[in-house]
Amino acid sequence: MPAIENLQLNAQGKLRHFLSIEGLNSDLLTEILDTAESFADASEQNIKKFPLLRGKTIVNLFFENSTRTRATFELAATRLSADVLSMNIATSATSKGESLLDTIRNMEAMQVDMFVVRHSLSGAAHFIAQHTAPHINVINAGDGQHEHPTQAMLDMFTIRRVKKQFAGLRIAIVGDILHSRVARSQILALNMLGAEEIRVIAPKSLLPAQVEDLGVSVYYDLKAGLKNIDVIIMLRLQKERMNSAFLPSESEFFKCFGLSDEKLKIANKDAIVMHPGPINRGVEIASSVADGPQSVILQQVSNGIAVRMAVLTMTMNGNRGAE
Amino acid sequence: MRIEIVNGHIIDPKNKLDQQGSLYIADGKIVGIMQAPDGFSADTSLNAQGHIVCPGFVDLSARLREPGQSHKATMKSETKAAASAGFTSLCIPPDTNPAMDSPAIVELIEDKAEKCGYPHIYPIAALTQKLAGTELSAMHALKKAGCIAVSNVHHALQNLLVLRRAMEYAATYDLLLIYCPQEASLSNNGCAHEGAMASRYGLPGIPVAAETIALMQCIELIEQTGCRVHFRGLSCARSVDLIAKAKTTGLPVTADVAMHQLHLTDADMRPYDSHYHVIPPLRNIHDRDALLAGIKNGTIDSICSDHQPHDVDAKLGAFPETEPGISTLETVLPLMLRLVAQKTLTLTQGIAKLSSEPARILGMNTGHLALNNVADMCIFNTSEHWQINAETWQSRGQNTPFWQETMQGKVVHTIQAGKIIYSAKN
Numbered sequence: 001m002p003a004i005e006n007l008q009l010n011a012q013g014k015l016r017h018f019l020s021i022e023g024l025n026s027d028l029l030t031e032i033l034d035t036a037e038s039f040a041d042a043s044e045q046n047i048k049k050f051p052l053l054r055g056k057t058i059v060n061l062f063f064e065n066s067t068r069t070r071a072t073f074e075l076a077a078t079r080l081s082a083d084v085l086s087m088n089i090a091t092s093a094t095s096k097g098e099s100l101l102d103t104i105r106n107m108e109a110m111q112v113d114m115f116v117v118r119h120s121l122s123g124a125a126h127f128i129a130q131h132t133a134p135h136i137n138v139i140n141a142g143d144g145q146h147e148h149p150t151q152a153m154l155d156m157f158t159i160r161r162v163k164k165q166f167a168g169l170r171i172a173i174v175g176d177i178l179h180s181r182v183a184r185s186q187i188l189a190l191n192m193l194g195a196e197e198i199r200v201i202a203p204k205s206l207l208p209a210q211v212e213d214l215g216v217s218v219y220y221d222l223k224a225g226l227k228n229i230d231v232i233i234m235l236r237l238q239k240e241r242m243n244s245a246f247l248p249s250e251s252e253f254f255k256c257f258g259l260s261d262e263k264l265k266i267a268n269k270d271a272i273v274m275h276p277g278p279i280n281r282g283v284e285i286a287s288s289v290a291d292g293p294q295s296v297i298l299q300q301v302s303n304g305i306a307v308r309m310a311v312l313t314m315t316m317n318g319n320r321g322a323e
Numbered sequence: 324m325r326i327e328i329v330n331g332h333i334i335d336p337k338n339k340l341d342q343q344g345s346l347y348i349a350d351g352k353i354v355g356i357m358q359a360p361d362g363f364s365a366d367t368s369l370n371a372q373g374h375i376v377c378p379g380f381v382d383l384s385a386r387l388r389e390p391g392q393s394h395k396a397t398m399k400s401e402t403k404a405a406a407s408a409g410f411t412s413l414c415i416p417p418d419t420n421p422a423m424d425s426p427a428i429v430e431l432i433e434d435k436a437e438k439c440g441y442p443h444i445y446p447i448a449a450l451t452q453k454l455a456g457t458e459l460s461a462m463h464a465l466k467k468a469g470c471i472a473v474s475n476v477h478h479a480l481q482n483l484l485v486l487r488r489a490m491e492y493a494a495t496y497d498l499l500l501i502y503c504p505q506e507a508s509l510s511n512n513g514c515a516h517e518g519a520m521a522s523r524y525g526l527p528g529i530p531v532a533a534e535t536i537a538l539m540q541c542i543e544l545i546e547q548t549g550c551r552v553h554f555r556g557l558s559c560a561r562s563v564d565l566i567a568k569a570k571t572t573g574l575p576v577t578a579d580v581a582m583h584q585l586h587l588t589d590a591d592m593r594p595y596d597s598h599y600h601v602i603p604p605l606r607n608i609h610d611r612d613a614l615l616a617g618i619k620n621g622t623i624d625s626i627c628s629d630h631q632p633h634d635v636d637a638k639l640g641a642f643p644e645t646e647p648g649i650s651t652l653e654t655v656l657p658l659m660l661r662l663v664a665q666k667t668l669t670l671t672q673g674i675a676k677l678s679s680e681p682a683r684i685l686g687m688n689t690g691h692l693a694l695n696n697v698a699d700m701c702i703f704n705t706s707e708h709w710q711i712n713a714e715t716w717q718s719r720g721q722n723t724p725f726w727q728e729t730m731q732g733k734v735v736h737t738i739q740a741g742k743i744i745y746s747a748k749n
Contacts, residue, residue, distance in 0.1 A: 001520055004594040100640055121641035122525035123595035131639075144643070145525030181525060208522035209530075 001213075007129045009318075016318035017129045017138045018311050020147040021188035029156065029192055035310035036157050036303070043079075043306065052313050053082035056113045060086040061103070062141070063119040068277055068301065069141050069151070073116050076308035085112070100124065101131055108133050114316065115139070122146035122181075137315040145179050151276050152185030154307040156193060158300050159231055162272050166193040172225050172267075173216075174201045174257060175235035175284050178208050178246075182276045183235060191215045201225035202257065205246045222257050226266040234259055234275045237284045250283045260286045264294065272296045324366055324741060325349045327359065331371025331702060335378060336675035337691035346376060348698040351741030356694060367743070371702050374735055375670070378678035378690045379411025379699035383501070383579055384555060385630040385652060387413070387444075388719075390431060391420025396632035396719035398432075401652070402441035404717035406745035408652045409701035409734040410628075412682070412689060413441075417449035418476050424449035424460040426468035433469060443699065443739055445685070447501060450475040450489050457481045459489055463496050471685055472499040472553070477602060479507035483540060490550035499685065500552045502541050504562070505603065509533035514643045516558075516604040520589040527643060529604050531559045538562055542569045545576060553684050554578040556629060558603035560613030567622045577684045578622070580614050581629035582658045583649055585667075587611075587724065597638040597645035598724040615667050618676065625680040628655050632720020650720035653711075657730035660705055664731075670705075698741040707733040 006023040010016045015028065042050075058077045062070055070086060077084040089103060100119075107115065114137040117125045122144030129138040142148040156166075163169055171190055177183045177200045190198050200211060201219040211218060219225030226232065237253060247253050254260075259273065273285075273295045281287045290297060326348040333356075334341050340356070347355030347363055354360050385405065388396040405413055415432060417423035423432075429446045436444035448465035450473045452458045462473055473493050480486050493500050510533040515521040517528025538554060542565065545552050554566060557580050566578045583601065588611045592599040599605060617623040631648025638645050659673040668676065682690025689699055709715050710729050737745040 001523060001590060002593060004524070005596075099636070100644075119641065121643045123643070124641035126595050127641050143525075144641070145527075147525070184523070184525060209517045209528060210519040210522055213519040214523065 004126065007126070014318040015311075015314045018149055018315050019125050019129055019138065019140045021149050021152055021185045021192065022147070024192070026192050026194065029153070029189060032153055032307065032310050032314065033157050033160055035314060036153070036306040039309045040303065040306035049079055049081060051081045053077065053080040053316060056082045056316060057111065058082045058084050058114045058116060058312070059107055059112045060084065060116045060141075061089060061107065061118070062087065063089045063117070063124070064142070066118055066141070068304070069118065072301070072304040073141060073308050076305050076312055079305070080309055080312055082312070100127065104128055104132055108136065112136065114312070116141050118142045120144055135319065137319055139311060139315060142181055144181065145184070146181050147185040148181040149185045150304070150308055150311055151182050152189045153311065154300055154304040155186055155233065155274060155276070156189050157303045157307050158274065158296055159272070161299075161303070162296060163230060166190065166195045169195045169230045170197045170199070170228055171195055171231040171233065172199045172201055172229045173233045173235065174222065174225070174259065176206045176237050176241065177202050177211065177235070178206045179238065179241075180235050184214070186233065187214050187216055199225050199229070203247070206241075222263055223266055226263060229267040230271055232259065232264070232267055232271055232273050234273065234285050236276065236278060237280055254283055258282070258284055258286065259289050261288050261292070264289055274300060277301065325363065326367045326369065326738065326741065326743065327363070327365035328369045328371050328376055328702065331374050331376035333376045333692070334671055334674055335692040336671050337679040338693055340692065341671060346692065346700070348738065348741045351698055353692055353694055353696050353698050356692065369702065369736055374702050374704050376700060376702050377674045378692055379701045379737060379739060380409045380655065380677040381412040381681040381685070381687070381690050382410050382630070382652070383414050383553070383625065383627045383681050383684065384416050385410070385413040385628055386418075386632065386648075387415060388632060389419065389435060390428065395634045395637065398435045399439050400717070400719040401630070401632060402436070402439045402444075404652050406441065406737045406739070407717045407734060409656055409703060409737055410652060411699035411701065411737060411739040412443040412445060412687070414445045414447050414471060414685070416476050417447050417474060418454060418478070422449045422454045423447065423470070424452050424454070424465070426464050429465060429468040429470055440744065441739065445469075445471040447471060448473045450493075450500070451480065451485065454478040456485060459492055462493055462498055466496055466498055471687070472501045474501035474503070474555070477503050477505055483544070486541065487544050487548065490544050490548040490552075494548050494550040497551070500550050501555050502552050503555045504534050504537035504541060506533045506537040509536065514600060514604070514647070515592070516589045516606045518589055518607055520592060524594050531561055531606070531610075534559055534603060535561045535565060538565050542574065542576070545569070545574050549575070551575040556581050556584075556603055556627065557614065557617070557623060558584055558606050559610040563613045563617035563622055566617070570622065577624045579625040579627045579681070579684075580618065580623050581651070582626050582655050583629070583651060585611065585614055585618065585626070585662060586658055595642045596724070597640070597642055598649065598722055598726070600638075600642060600645050600647045601649055602647040619667055624684060626655075626659065626676040627681070628652050630718075632718050633722045634720070638722050648722070649724065650718045650722045652718060653716060654723060654725050654730065656703060656734060657732045660732040698738055700738045701734060702736040703732060703734045705732045707731070709733055
């Protein structure tokens with residue numbers, strides 16, 4: 001398969017945009033995790049603010065709604081002392097017929113340094129990085145059904161904190177793989193970092209065509225798929241999937257693919273349970289599991305800030321290297 | 324105007340002519356093959372030494388973007404591109420704006436064609452009013468106005484009853500239905516072949532079944548209505564099988580494939596490069612090989628340009644939101660020659676797929692070089708290398724995945740109705 005045009009790295013091989021896990025390598029991913037670790041350590045010692053991006057302006061361009069991702073990106077930028085402008089474009093310019101490129105040009109004219117972009121179409125972040133002024137960094141905060149690389153990195157961070165290393169780990173990703181940009185980024189990152197096995201577990205209607213080509217093994221049965229698993233990643237099931245006939249009902253989905261206490265017992269004893277949020281209790285995950293001792297869902301959220309701080313600083317530095 | 328074309332390698336597939344010789348043209352017609360008629364004296368003599376002389380190319384689907392989308396291209400710009408690429412007859416799909424559903428629009432196009440000095444433009448009438456898929460267009464009146472066939476292009480029909488009635492009505496007037504098989508509920512706003520590539524890049528996929536189901540339904544209705552149907556733009560292996568089967572049962576079906584489908588697959592796509600956004604989508608190698616086999620064994624009758632010039636903005640955006648289509652007229656000849664070089668087709672077969680075969684599908688007495696026939700022809704060389712760039716390219720639409728590639732083979736002269744409508748500069 002042809003690879004995506006690699007706009008992400010500067011001449012020295014350092015990050016200048018963060019658009020996809022594809023095109024990166026395990027060294028870079030590890031560097032992101034290590035950098036995030038230092039921010040997380042500092043914040044655990046109550047040092048919350050760093051002057052690293054003072055004077056820089058970061059614009060959050062959210063063409064699609066988000067609470068968590070946007071909030072953690074805002075917090076990450078603020079803690080790095082950058083000025084942040086968050087635009088909810090889902091309800092503004094483009095609905096007036098302005099093209100994606102026009103929106104970007106207008107923002108550029110306001111002398112900003114970085115775009116954090118979320119968009120409902122696959123390839124949107126890549127497109128923006130291709131067309132934006134060279135001094136501007138672009139971070140993909142989720143594009144269509146393509147990738148959500150910062151989410152994947154905060155998941156890797158969370159896994160590494162608990163499990164220490166990726167070698168030997170068996171990971172199961174459960175639920176709506178078809179529509180999940182998170183899953184695509186996670187699969188790429190886990191393979192890059194040397195995980196032992198990645199399984200996807202879902203009904204056929206929620207799996208993309210030729211999903212094995214992504215580097216996963218496929219299970220249609222949750223119980224079978226959870227055997228010997230160290231990390232369980234549950235994906236959010238969007239309610240509108242019922243209306244478009246991907247599934248019969250929430251209750252049937254929960255019965256077959258929802259993570260209950262009983263099913264969790266099939267996995268390894270020390271397995272952790274993850275979810276990118278927001279969770280649908282009783283649809284993909286039982287409350288007792290989401291709030292239970294094996295759940296690291298809230299740690300994922302706090303880790304999101306450290307990982308996004310790492311990505312913001314690294315890309316901004318990567319730009320400096322190119323000058 | 325009297326023209327002689329001397330010392331060319333004349334290839335006329337239909338009349339099984341393949342030899343060195345000369346052609347003579349007077350009053351728009353071919354008046355001599357190999358031998359000049361008595362007392363013929365040429366006003367213009369074209370030396371075709373080392374060149375191929377063949378029937379002008381006939382295209383079953385070229386969008387010229389007028390009326391309605393002259394920001395993309397004009398009839399003037401695109402007929403010029405067509406002439407430079409050896410095309411002497413172009414069928415215009417009905418998705419103009421307004422749609423080609425009234426004789427007034429047909430007349431407008433014919434007038435414009437005359438003004439452009441490119442008279443051989445053949446409008447395809449809309450099958451349904453405004454292409455909305457519900458009410459039939461005035462097919463009889465449109466045929467009288469000059470439409471050569473009917474089609475709803477890729478616009479969905481409301482249901483199969485509309486298709487059945489439309490086919491019955493078209494059959495009444497022996498109108499050819501040009502059918503682009505795609506079941507809208509299955510293609511579901513997809514923008515790429517449903518396969519590993521689309522899965523990897525999160526692009527909404529179009530399954531093979533979107534094409535084959537539409538094709539099978541239509542074949543069943545041919546059985547019932549007797550309507551002549553040409554299937555436009557096959558993209559997958561299963562479709563080739565279905566057409567082959569329909570042909571063995573003697574149904575009045577023909578089929579074509581767009582030239583780019585014979586060369587590109589989804590594995591050739593540069594991720595998110597909108598120049599590869601095309602409908603039907605580029606499918607996998609297995610499909611491409613089946614299309615090549617279908618072209619070779621005659622299951623697929625002809626090769627079409629499926630020319631769709633676009634303005635820059637149409638291709639500027641995230642892949643799924645860009646407009647599909649490739650500007651293709653000028654790459655057809657060199658890509659045909661590639662099929663010859665890779666031994667899929669002989670040169671004679673390649674020329675037939677672009678001239679006599681589409682003419683036969685349309686029931687037109689063109690696409691061959693018989694005595695007293697209209698003098699539509701193309702003279703080309705098979706050796707010249709040229710790069711696709713802003714200087715060499717004629718179409719207003721620069722949207723091609725082959726941009727900046729070097730092509731081999733170029734048109735030297737194009738003659739339409741006995742008039743030289745294009746001559747290469749040197």
